[in-house]
Amino acid sequence: MNNIIVVDDHALFREGIKLxxxxxxxxxxxxxxxxxxxxxxMLETLQPDLVIMDIEMPVMGGLEATRKxxxxxxxxxxxxxxxxxxxxNYFEMTNAGVSGFVLKTAGKQEFEKAINTIVRGECxxxxxxxxxxxxxxxxxxxxxxxxxxxxxEKLTSREEEVLQYFCEGLTVSEIASKLFLSIKxxxxxxxxxxxxxxxxxxxxxxxYAIKNNMVSL
Amino acid sequence: MNNIIVVDDHALFREGIKLxxxxxxxxxxxxxxxxxxxxxxMLETLQPDLVIMDIEMPVMGGLEATRKxxxxxxxxxxxxxxxxxxxxNYFEMTNAGVSGFVLKTAGKQEFEKAINTIVRGECxxxxxxxxxxxxxxxxxxxxxxxxxxxxxEKLTSREEEVLQYFCEGLTVSEIASKLFLSIKxxxxxxxxxxxxxxxxxxxxxxxYAIKNNMVSL
DNA sequence: TATAAAATCAGGGTTTACACCAAGCATAAT
DNA sequence: ATTATGCTTGGTGTAAACCCTGATTTTATA
Numbered sequence: 377m378n379n380i381i382v383v384d385d386h387a388l389f390r391e392g393i394k395l396x397x398x399x400x401x402x403x404x405x406x407x408x409x410x411x412x413x414x415x416x417x418m419l420e421t422l423q424p425d426l427v428i429m430d431i432e433m434p435v436m437g438g439l440e441a442t443r444k445x446x447x448x449x450x451x452x453x454x455x456x457x458x459x460x461x462x463x464x465n466y467f468e469m470t471n472a473g474v475s476g477f478v479l480k481t482a483g484k485q486e487f488e489k490a491i492n493t494i495v496r497g498e499c500x501x502x503x504x505x506x507x508x509x510x511x512x513x514x515x516x517x518x519x520x521x522x523x524x525x526x527x528x529e530k531l532t533s534r535e536e537e538v539l540q541y542f543c544e545g546l547t548v549s550e551i552a553s554k555l556f557l558s559i560k561x562x563x564x565x566x567x568x569x570x571x572x573x574x575x576x577x578x579x580x581x582x583x584y585a586i587k588n589n590m591v592s593l
Numbered sequence: 594m595n596n597i598i599v600v601d602d603h604a605l606f607r608e609g610i611k612l613x614x615x616x617x618x619x620x621x622x623x624x625x626x627x628x629x630x631x632x633x634x635m636l637e638t639l640q641p642d643l644v645i646m647d648i649e650m651p652v653m654g655g656l657e658a659t660r661k662x663x664x665x666x667x668x669x670x671x672x673x674x675x676x677x678x679x680x681x682n683y684f685e686m687t688n689a690g691v692s693g694f695v696l697k698t699a700g701k702q703e704f705e706k707a708i709n710t711i712v713r714g715e716c717x718x719x720x721x722x723x724x725x726x727x728x729x730x731x732x733x734x735x736x737x738x739x740x741x742x743x744x745x746e747k748l749t750s751r752e753e754e755v756l757q758y759f760c761e762g763l764t765v766s767e768i769a770s771k772l773f774l775s776i777k778x779x780x781x782x783x784x785x786x787x788x789x790x791x792x793x794x795x796x797x798x799x800x801y802a803i804k805n806n807m808v809s810l
Numbered sequence: 811t812a813t814a815a816a817a818t819c820a821g822g823g824t825t826t827a828c829a830c831c832a833a834g835c836a837t838a839a840t
Numbered sequence: 841a842t843t844a845t846g847c848t849t850g851g852t853g854t855a856a857a858c859c860c861t862g863a864t865t866t867t868a869t870a
Contacts, residue, residue, distance in 0.1 A: 386676060386697035388704055392609010395616060410698075459603060480603035481627075487605055532846060545797040548826075560849050567828075577856090578827075579796055580762040586803065749816060764856075777819050784858075794826090795857075 378403030378495050379423065383415045383441065384430040384457070389480075393428065393457075396484065402491045412441025419448055426494065429474070431458040431465055439465075442472045453494050457487075476500035531572060536590075538565040543582050543591040595620030595712050596640065600632045600658065601647040601674070606697075610645065610674075613701065619708045629658025636665055643712060646691070648675040648682055656682075659689040670711050674704075693717040748789060753807075755782040760799050760808040 380403045382390045387410070394405040407422055409415040413436040415427065427445065431438035442454055455476040456469050466477060475494045478487060479502055486502065493500040531539065541551045552562045566578065575581045585591045597620045599607045604627070611622040624639055626632040630653040632644065644662065648655035659671055672693040673686050683694060692711045695704060696719055703719065710717040748756065758768045769779045783795065792798045802808045 387700045388613070388674070388697050389606055389609060391701050392606060392613055395612040396605070396609055399612060457605070480605050483604045484608050534847065542796070543800070545792075545794075545800050547794065557847095558849055560851090561847075563828075564848075567830095570828085575762075576828095577762075577764065579759070579799055582796060582799070583760070583762050751817065766856080774817090775819050777821095778817075780858075781818075784860095787858085793858095 378425045378491075379406045380404065380426045380428060381407045381409060381415060381418060381422065381424040382428045383409045383412065383433070383438070384428075385410050385433045386430075396487070397491075400484075400488055402488060403495070412436030412438060412444075415441055416444055416448070419445060419452075425453065426491070427452060427454045428457050429454050431456065431460050431469065439468055439472060442469060442474055446473045455490055455494055455500075470501075476502075478502045531569070531590075535565050535569055535572075538562060539569055539581070539585055540591050542566070542569075542578055543585050595642045595708075596623045597621065597643045597645060598624045598626060598632060598635060598639065598641040599645045600626045600629065600650070600655070601645075602627050602650045603647075613704070614708075617701075617705055619705060620712070629653030629655060629661075632658050633661055633665070636662060636669075642670065643708070644669060644671045645674050646671050648673065648677050648686065656685055656689060659686060659691055663690045672707055672711055672717075687718075693719075695719045748786070748807075752782050752786055752789075755779060756786055756798070756802055757808050759783070759786075759795055760802050 380397060382393050382397075382405055384390050384393070387408075390408045390410075394408065397403055397405055403426065406424060407418050409418055411433040412429075415429075416436075418424075429438045429442060433441075438456065438458070442456075445452055445454065453476075454474040455478065456474050457478050457480060458465070459480040469477060476490050476499055478490045478500070482490075482502060490500040490502070537555070538551055541554065546554070548562045548566065549559055551557075552559045555562070566581075569581055570576065570578075573581055573584045575584050597614060599610050599614075599622055601607050601610070604625075607625045607627075611625065614620055614622055620643065623641060624635050626635055628650040629646075632646075633653075635641075646655045646659060650658075655673065655675070659673075662669055662671065670693075671691040672695065673691050674695050674697060675682070676697040686694065693707050693716055695707045695717070699707075699719060707717040707719070754772070755768055758771065763771070765779045765783065766776055768774075769776045772779070783798075786798055787793065787795075790798055790801045792801050
């Protein structure tokens, strides 16, 4: 019997998945966690075989939780169940060592298939996701990530602060006033941000930041 | 017996909600729709008593679907079930005439309570949402909406087209080339957009459009 | 067929964005 | 002690954004 922990910040979704798993005899949901932090605490006492993991969650998201959980228990199997269908998340979670990846838009059949495949010791990655990946391969089979999804250089704390204000719609002069800085200083930070994110103007910088969840809207 | 249609773009979530409703004897799920468009088609032939409606969906979102569904069947009761916890959505859906509003972070108990309250003919609005509203009232009890969330005038088709390109990060001259228009023309459309949305520059226009789901990212 | 609304373009103006260059200062790493 | 990095500010110049007014043509609609 598979002991399963469901990690998702939406209680109703957890409830539904739990019913689905137990109705279909896929396993036993021994616990639910509303974020990655709580999952890690549970792993101190519980021995799940499988964790069903969302990505976007408060306190601690799925990526960090996956890395720490697998560090704690390398034999643990993790199935990502998310509505985020983008390459960056797919690669990060896959590199972190998850055993499967299914979208919330998937049907019951695919979900069951994923669980059954994973508990057999194999891996399951949804075709919906794989298709997206293949569509972005070049002639050499290399995967082309969107410009917006390329790894960017790490931002300094001041740059993050300025970026946040840009994403709230403030202009350079407004940010300068707010932070008691010269306009030139803020312009410098913007230039650095444009360079690091490989964007050509503030609008694209803001769009980049939003798409990569670098700021809170 | 309550005949229910579940409208949500995540098949697994629909599946879970369906199980939950039928396990708890809350009603019978006679159909599922993955977006508002499909719900409207279903209303041609089906007679649900209650619709459980998500807001963010492809093709047609929950707001438009609610308005059109209630125009077709004023007696229909709609329970909003979403993960979007913001004032604008709350007010727009409430003004559109929904009977209840519950977040996906809510537990099974609250969900059941909401459905039972609504089928009795009353309304149910989650405290989690109401609290957010109250926190944004001024001394007179007036609710302070974000500037970005105020109702804007309807956009023309050309304006929508230009807005979409702005939200993809194109500049005025790039949009002009793409649409075979003069720069002055695109600037005119931008000015109209800024006026209608009550924003003061392109970045705020883009942020406004994103927050109000006026464009596809 | 009036009339309004939408779409197109222009002139001329101010403000802001952005690039490139240069440099002082503090702090942390080696 | 030296080096590197981050934070700060300045100058200069071009391009783009943004404002206002005004105009023509097309399209929709009463």
